Amino acid sequence: MKPITIDSPTPRNGKTGALSRLWRTPSLLAGSIMLAVLVLLAVLIPLISPYDPTKQDLSAFLQPPSAEHWLGTDQLGRDLFTRLIYAARTDLTIMVLAEIIPFCVGVFLGMIAGYYGKWLDTVISLITDTFIAFPFYLIVIIVAFASGAGQRGIYITFILVGWIVFARVTRGLTASFRRQEWVASARTLGLPGVRIMLRHILPNVLPQAIVVLMTDMVGLLVAIVTLGYLGIGITPPTPDWGTMIFDGQPFITTAWWLSAVPGFAVVYTGIALSLVGDGLADLWRKK
């Protein structure tokens, strides 16, 4: 990887350049389309569906899929498709918001650990080792429970544990850049460490960190859903894929789709995000 130079020649038709690059990276294109469809549905759902995601209609419970109810209704007579898309709103919003602080903190800590090395690096990597020793789901479950069910618990949990992945990736990259000539020459020029990190190292570690972010978001989404399923995540009646799967479990013999469909929604989102991640990795490698 080369450092980004100030006067990098940008093609005059920059926009079409980006577009044609998108076309040449099929996984990025496919992933972006899949995500766009989901986000569009989530935004437009009040216009698409005449149903309320939380209003119960006990006269219409456990109906199989039909023209009125595309995916049938649940045990409380709520339209499954409507709930599924409203749940996408809840889960995807939390997924994105809960990654912001861990991403920034992780990249920052990883960069200073990798750049300054020595005792700072030892301290930071001892802390990450300690966190990693706790099984992810164990710590997520305990912290989420202790900080109270609901969205607040989820945010606190991921602020505590989410930064580690990013710290590890950026630390390794920064340490390898540090040994390269262009950092060494910047240092001999007498540039301060902060400036070298922000202007020269950060632009080079960000792409890799963003690729990791995509995979990490899949893991985070699965964790949000798992907490919902275990009853310590999003609390009913707010629609969430995890609680939907849990609610459908008693009907697995008669109406299996109640639990299966929300799971497929998670898998769909997961595939979309991984494709975007793979695509971005390809794109930046080609460049």
Add this chain to the structure above:
Amino acid sequence: MIRSGRTLTKSAGTASYRWLATAVLRAAAVILLVMTAVFFLIRIVPGDPAKMILGEYSTPEAIARMRHTLGLDLPLWEQFVRFVKTLFTQGDTGNSIIAGTSTRELIAERAPVTLLLIGMACIAAIVIALLLATLAATQKDKLLDHLIRIFPTVTLGMPIFWVGLLLILVFSVRLRWFPVGGIGEGWAGTLHSLALPAITVAFSQIPTLIRSLRVQMLEVLESDFVVTLKAAGIPGRVILFKHVVRNAALPTLMLLGVNISYLIGGTLVVEQVFGIKGIGSLLFTSISNRDFPVIQGIALYCAIGVVIVSLLIEILSWWLDPRTKGTS
């Protein structure tokens, strides 16, 4: 580490012992930090644990008494000294608030079934991953290879409990091969009822294993010695099982060891889906009872287990591969 040629042999020996000592010391330091983290676990939480245990409408006197029982009325450093003392004298995080018995005994009672489940999951993961990776590597760039390579992308976003539910739906409800949940009678019954949960736990590990196994196998398959064996007229199947698969089995086991933390976490969740009374169900009962000492105990024992397994894996790979000696 670069050393001068003359002293290479001798100093490489010292360096490798130094490496071993550093690895063990580092693990010990992490275990101490883990203990500290477990101590602070219930103290960083917003709200008063005593109040959480007794409920919103408890009297101030009852809360004061509970704080005294938990030792929360002492200054923080004294609480920590007490905590470390119990830890080193009894190997424990105190008595359960609900059962009154020692946390260590409660965990020891539930541990066998969880450990058995983890063991079975490891075996299932290795067998399935080896099988699929062998198929992919031998059919390189054919349809099957592509399908198996898509597998990790698809399974990355699968919640493990949901996979368990689907397996129950197919294999227990429809095909009736396995019980829907719980633990069967006797050894055979236990193994039979743990088979589906074990496959569920294994499922989360298989994609990672396949990814690295396939690459490794392709390397071996295209290596000189396999080409020589082929030229010598040894049948492909013999080469595959005697050399390629055998070479790949140990790295797979080690990769599982690296991921032990995820394996344990997955097991705790899967136990809930299948109604297995192991550490996972103890954790959730303790959570709904607000039984803090037990929750701390489970966190502590799991984390120490992870640190020890990781250290063993590190030592094993160092011992097996002399090239890594003195580095890392």
